[in-house]
Amino acid sequence: MKLVFAGTPEVAVPALDALIASGRHEVAAVVTRPDAPAGRGRRLIASPVAERAEEAGIEVLKPAKPRDEEFLARLREIAPDCCPVVAYGALLPRVALDIPAHGWVNLHFSLLPAWRGAAPVQHALMAGDEITGASTFLIEEGLDSGPVYGTVTEEVRPTDTSGDLLTRLAFAGAGLLAATMDGIEDGTLKAVPQPADGVTIAPKITVEDARIDWDAPALRVDRVVRGCTPAPGAWTVFRGERLKLIQVALAPQRTDLDLAPGALAVGKNNVYVGTGSHPVELLWVQAQGKKPMRAADWARGVRIASGEQVGV
Numbered sequence: 001m002k003l004v005f006a007g008t009p010e011v012a013v014p015a016l017d018a019l020i021a022s023g024r025h026e027v028a029a030v031v032t033r034p035d036a037p038a039g040r041g042r043r044l045i046a047s048p049v050a051e052r053a054e055e056a057g058i059e060v061l062k063p064a065k066p067r068d069e070e071f072l073a074r075l076r077e078i079a080p081d082c083c084p085v086v087a088y089g090a091l092l093p094r095v096a097l098d099i100p101a102h103g104w105v106n107l108h109f110s111l112l113p114a115w116r117g118a119a120p121v122q123h124a125l126m127a128g129d130e131i132t133g134a135s136t137f138l139i140e141e142g143l144d145s146g147p148v149y150g151t152v153t154e155e156v157r158p159t160d161t162s163g164d165l166l167t168r169l170a171f172a173g174a175g176l177l178a179a180t181m182d183g184i185e186d187g188t189l190k191a192v193p194q195p196a197d198g199v200t201i202a203p204k205i206t207v208e209d210a211r212i213d214w215d216a217p218a219l220r221v222d223r224v225v226r227g228c229t230p231a232p233g234a235w236t237v238f239r240g241e242r243l244k245l246i247q248v249a250l251a252p253q254r255t256d257l258d259l260a261p262g263a264l265a266v267g268k269n270n271v272y273v274g275t276g277s278h279p280v281e282l283l284w285v286q287a288q289g290k291k292p293m294r295a296a297d298w299a300r301g302v303r304i305a306s307g308e309q310v311g312v
Contacts, residue, residue, distance in 0.1 A: 001081035001185045006031040010048040011170045012086035015107055018174035019084065020056055025181055028078050029059040033089050067093040075099050082184060084177055085139065094141060102184050104139040107177045109169045110202070111135060111151055113194040116144035117202035121169065122162045126227035130156055132165070134173035136180040138191045147191030149180045161229040205232055212236045212245060214262035214311045217277040222250050236310045243310065246284035246292055262311040266304050271295040273310060
């Protein structure tokens with residue numbers, strides 16, 4: 001088939017690579033978000049997908065909006081058979097959806113109908129899911145509601161962050177997307193409507209969502225930290241300034257530590273914080289304006305006094 005691939009961030013690059021390498025389909029063009037300012041100089045930077053496409057000599061389309069007439073006209077000229085999509089980042093209008101003969105097929109990082117929306121991996125971790133995965137489905141105008149072509153499952157490991165899990169899913173999903181294109185092309189794959197039961201929604205995680213509630217149980221604190229790492233980053237407040245929490249550990253239920261939620265206990269090489277159940281150990285933190293550091297080194301540097309708390 002002739003394909004036009006739509007995607008923007010680094011997580012979409014493995015899927016683009018898989019389609020380029022397949023040898024069975026032609027990636028005629030790539031659609032990605034416009035260059036965005038980044039870094040201290042706020043210089044305009046092309047998306048990771050745009051950079052990879054340019055390296056491969058593939059035409060890159062960067063419409064401000066996918067309903068722009070110039071973009072739609074070029075898409076009609078290319079006349080793709082199918083448009084595979086991975087984390088493109090813009091809503092596709094019906095006029096665009098109708099151009100390819102086999103529609104737009106999205107690789108979504110959950111087992112649909114679970115976790116429809118912008119942040120499926122983060123929500124799966126924060127909810128404590130033990131199994132997640134990726135799905136390919138035909139895009140409709142509803143939120144991730146189209147019929148599903150295929151899925152691949154992935155076990156959630158006890159120390160996974162959303163970054164860890166998303167990286168594995170990006171590569172597993174790349175193979176799934178390539179296989180889905182093969183199945184559509186040879187007519188062996190049919191999309192199956194999603195069940196009405198089991199629908200959960202995964203909206204974008206806000207900075208406020210990533211603030212730790214120390215009254216919550218230790219298990220919840222651990223899940224929020226892992227789910228919000230690397231972005232947007234779990235955080236709390238210490239001495240009136242934001243303290244980013246990069247890694248915590250579910251500490252053994254020590255009988256010698258009776259800490260109120262948010263209360264700190266500092267040992268020679270350990271820093272504990274009270275929660276709504278039992279304490280968690282801080283492993284890596286990042287103070288405002290500082291680089292990430294081990295929590296024990298941070299505690300020595302700020303000289304935590306007896307009775308001090310986080311979250312106040």
